[in-house]
Amino acid sequence: GAVVSQHPSRVICKSGTSVKIECRSLDFQATTMFWYRQFPKKSLMLMATSNEGSKATYEQGVEKDKFLINHASLTLSTLTVTSAHPEDSSFYICSVRGVRGRGDTQYFGPGTRLTVL
Amino acid sequence: QKEVEQNSGPLSVPEGAIASLNCTYSDRVSQSFFWYRQYSGKSPELIMSIYSNGDKEDGRFTAQLNKASQYVSLLIRDSQPSDSATYLCAVTGPSGGSNYKLTFGKGTLLTVNP
Numbered sequence: 001g002a003v004v005s006q007h008p009s010r011v012i013c014k015s016g017t018s019v020k021i022e023c024r025s026l027d028f029q030a031t032t033m034f035w036y037r038q039f040p041k042k043s044l045m046l047m048a049t050s051n052e053g054s055k056a057t058y059e060q061g062v063e064k065d066k067f068l069i070n071h072a073s074l075t076l077s078t079l080t081v082t083s084a085h086p087e088d089s090s091f092y093i094c095s096v097r098g099v100r101g102r103g104d105t106q107y108f109g110p111g112t113r114l115t116v117l
Numbered sequence: 118q119k120e121v122e123q124n125s126g127p128l129s130v131p132e133g134a135i136a137s138l139n140c141t142y143s144d145r146v147s148q149s150f151f152w153y154r155q156y157s158g159k160s161p162e163l164i165m166s167i168y169s170n171g172d173k174e175d176g177r178f179t180a181q182l183n184k185a186s187q188y189v190s191l192l193i194r195d196s197q198p199s200d201s202a203t204y205l206c207a208v209t210g211p212s213g214g215s216n217y218k219l220t221f222g223k224g225t226l227l228t229v230n231p
Binding site: 032034043044046049091093095097104105106107108109110111 | 148149151153158159160161162163166205209217218219221222223224
């Protein structure tokens with residue numbers, strides 16, 4: 001069964017609005033979650049590492065004030081795209097560092113497709 | 118900087134054949150190696166993980182690791198049209214800290230022809 005869920009699966013919004021995406025670990029407590037972005041026909045790009053109870057660690061070039069990450073519990077991390085613009089349209093995917101295999105195994109959520117008009 | 122290289126393909130094989138996917142990595146201290154399958158428009162799905170030199174088999178899938186050559190491969194036996202997808206190779210470094218991050222290759226597009 002699914003290990004990680006994401007909500008919503010698809011969202012369309014107007015330019016300038018903020019969008020929140022939820023990532024839930026269903027099977028185990030996740031101290032670490034990751035957020036990725038993927039543009040059409042491109043590779044997965046890691047945006048940030050989300051750590052429960054502390055600030056997220058952002059990759060170089062990712063604006064932390066634009067992509068707000070909150071990891072308030074061991075099963076939930078949220079990504080908020082603030083003041084979204086058309087160039088933010090992408091496939092956003094979270095992953096959970098799991099304990100089913102070794103600690104460095106990542107299980108991916110189903111993704112959220114964001115379209116900004 | 119860690120790099121993971123894959124042949125982008127597309128790799129086309131007939132149904133029932135063996136598909137061979139290859140990956141090389143640059144960081145010698147990489148410890149964990151993964152193959153993910155990604156269907157078009159979907160998120161990656163874990164297929165195999167391998168940590169030690171040699172072969173690891175799971176059903177029709179066999180992962181092979183050669184740390185001396187910094188090479189990892191995935192063989193798919195009796196390929197089916199449903200195996201048509203992009204296959205992503207990913208590696209992590211020694212456990213702990215930022216080494217939990219995955220470094221992905223760009224993926225190899227596999228097409229299995231009926």
